Amino acid sequence: MENKKQKQGLGKEAVQLLKSNIRDYMMYIALVVIMIFFTIQTHGGFIQARNIANLINQAGYVAILAIGMTLILILVHIDLSVGYVAGFCGAVAAVLITQFHINEWVAILLVLVLGLVIGLYQGLLVTRVGVPAFVTTLAGMFIFRGLLNLTLQKTGTIIIPNEGFNALSNGFIPDLPLGSSIHVLTMIIGVVAVIAAVYVQIRARNNKLKYNFSVPSTPIFVGKLIVLSAIIMVIMWVLASYSGLPWTAVIVGVVLLIYNYMLTKTRLGRYIYGIGGNAQAAELSGINVKKVTLFAFCSMSVLAALAGVLYTSRLQSATPTAGLGFELDAIASSYIGGVAVSGGIGRVTNTIIGTLVIMSLTNGMNLMGVDISYQYVVKGIIFIVAVAFDVRTRSKAK
């Protein structure tokens, strides 16, 4: 009898949890539905290890851009220039490596510095001169598109014959020399990630319990942990059965961890949410709004430079068309990932899910051979549905 009661309570709690977090869950559900859809349509081709690795490599530069964009959008600004900043920086990296014969790692570092300079230029225009970000970065679109063309004017497309550089977006992490058929290091990383995730979750829950905050009941919590761990392990298993973890995943993972920590644990993160929520109130609370905004623009452009490096590495060449429409994917990823259109709300971890949604669509439709024109329409529809849903659920919550 008692057992039955508990079960009813559990069901109720699950529904309650689903209702109050409908926004987040919808995103996951959408991703799963999209993946299942493409798997069926491509007769399993989509879910194959080879394609998953491919998807990760494809999504890498968008993910990096979207992480930076999340900060900008939380602050209720926008950066339209990221695509061509990425394209330009990628081209500069190619020139440095092929024409000036600079070591690839030094070249990447130089390009990141170039990104910082671009960020300073745009950030100072927005914060000190007071030009709206929309205008500043629209001008940036013109400028960096022009600079990209100028950089490649003499040579045209530059092929980069540099293995280290190209491995960034095509290569996989090396395995331990055990001669096993599956990729052991990948599995080890998977296990470590699961342990870390479980540890962090349990610690957070215990902390909440200490302060008598409401937490999900134990079965639900354990259920969530099991699902989370299973997802990580399945992905790692699939990757390990192919060539292992792509370098791109490692790079995105590191950037994601840093930005997530920054946003959730540090003062800077708090300030970003505060300014996005109410800039005037933030200023009067002693927050240096201009400095924080400048930081966000610098971070955005540095990440754009990194995205440019990844994209160039992926193509193994720098082309004058690189960067076209990147900003659209990045902005769409952030909004699909739950950044509030009115600012002040958003998480980089969810943005990554948004990126996966957008890039799964791209990847899946490419596999199906859908014409690129239709692809844009489909992506646009998914984007607007996600944002409309977001706006509705938020206004209801009020």
Next chain:
Amino acid sequence: MNDYILEMNNITKEFPGVKALNNVNFKVQRGEIHCLVGENGAGKSTLMKVLSGVHQFGTYSGDIVYNGEVQSFKGIADSEEKGIAIIYQELALIPELSLYENVYFGHEILKGKNIDWNETIVKATEMLKKVRLDVDPSMKLKSLGVGKQQLVEIAKALSKDVKLLILDEPTAALNEDDSQNLLNLIKELKEQGVTSIMISHKLREITAIADTITVLRDGATICSMDCHEHEVTEAEIIRHMVGRDMDNIYPQREDKTCGDVVFELKDWTVDDPKKGREILHNININVRKGEIVGLQGLMGAGRTELAHSVFGNPTGYKITGGTLLMEGKEQRFKNPKEAIKNGLAYVTEDRKGNGLILIQDIRYNTTIANLEKLTEGLAINENEEIRVANEYKDAINIKAPSIEQKIGNLSGGNQQKVQLAKWMFVNPKVLILDEPTRGIDVGAKFEIYTLMNKLVEQGMSIIMISSELPEVLGMSDRLYVMSEGKITGEFTSEEATEQKVMEMAIKS
């Protein structure tokens, strides 16, 4: 004998989890001024939203009988058509449009399919005259003060041929002069046959103007008092509002001794580049340790501007002369951050606009101004943060289920308490409170006064800016009066009377 223009019978309105109105009965006689009072959250605004159709027919139970007919309003348009107009606390006008455009905005006068501008101007001028606003109707709304904008809003209501006018705290943002003006206007409209329902927290106004007073508490009608049968006193209203006697609105402080001067302005002169003129002229004031200094003046006297100019100048004024001394040391703060670091804090008058971050929770807002204190290495110590936020929540009685409650969902009084908690955590030497009790109910006001007393007893100094004269007189040890950017008078609490202060406040 009773001729009711409006009868709301057994109105019950529920929101998820709360019963906002519970069997409320509310009857308004034709041609009277009916005041609706109650603490924040008592259900006044909800009741008016039910009446005006914002909460649609069908989402509540009970009857609305208006002019003898049961109504089923599906939206504001329906109720407006029947001659019910509601004027909200926040003005619903467009600053960049002219007065005549504003008056007929949403119900333009048409000739065929086009707007008949000539007719609009003629009619609008007439309406503006009715509210005794003798200005050029083609001037932009934004060039008028808040008081006069309020009048434009009423002119707009009149242009719709209003029979029942609902005013939601019309004088909350007005100074004494403008308030008086507005109240007189409401009386005049009454003579012209317009029935008014007024929601207000200012009990003095209510007793002066009301024919009938209805008190709501916790979503229920407590009583309806006819002011012509017997004289209703403020004390009586308060007793019904809070459900108990309140002997003293202003709590007394035991220890009234003050220390040395901690904050001083000498010949402080400020320009506003946007207006292109000097807005503060040679201000000289000082505040001692453990003292509450009032800063009284009419709206536009420059009190908030003064606060902004000393508090790191976030509005971008130009300080052209004078010195600011904190504990004898000369300072000129570049931004609020610097001011806060040096022991100055400013609680803004507009807690929703620029005081709090509404989409964040109590915990976030409590600690945001002093995260330095909670940071260890790179990260914020969240355990410590939760401890601090809970401590303040309990200490100053913020009513919320937990510190994870979003600020936007709290009542005005509780929001104000969070603002105070935020600055208490910073622990400044001098705290500037700008209209600390605006739009807050009596009970919460008392708590905030008590808290102010506690803070000065602990050695803090408070500068209290307020438009409510009784409050300034009741709370200050000493007070300055400002008018048109100048200090026009200084009184000790013993010397000050309403009469004397008002004389100084209107002096130019």
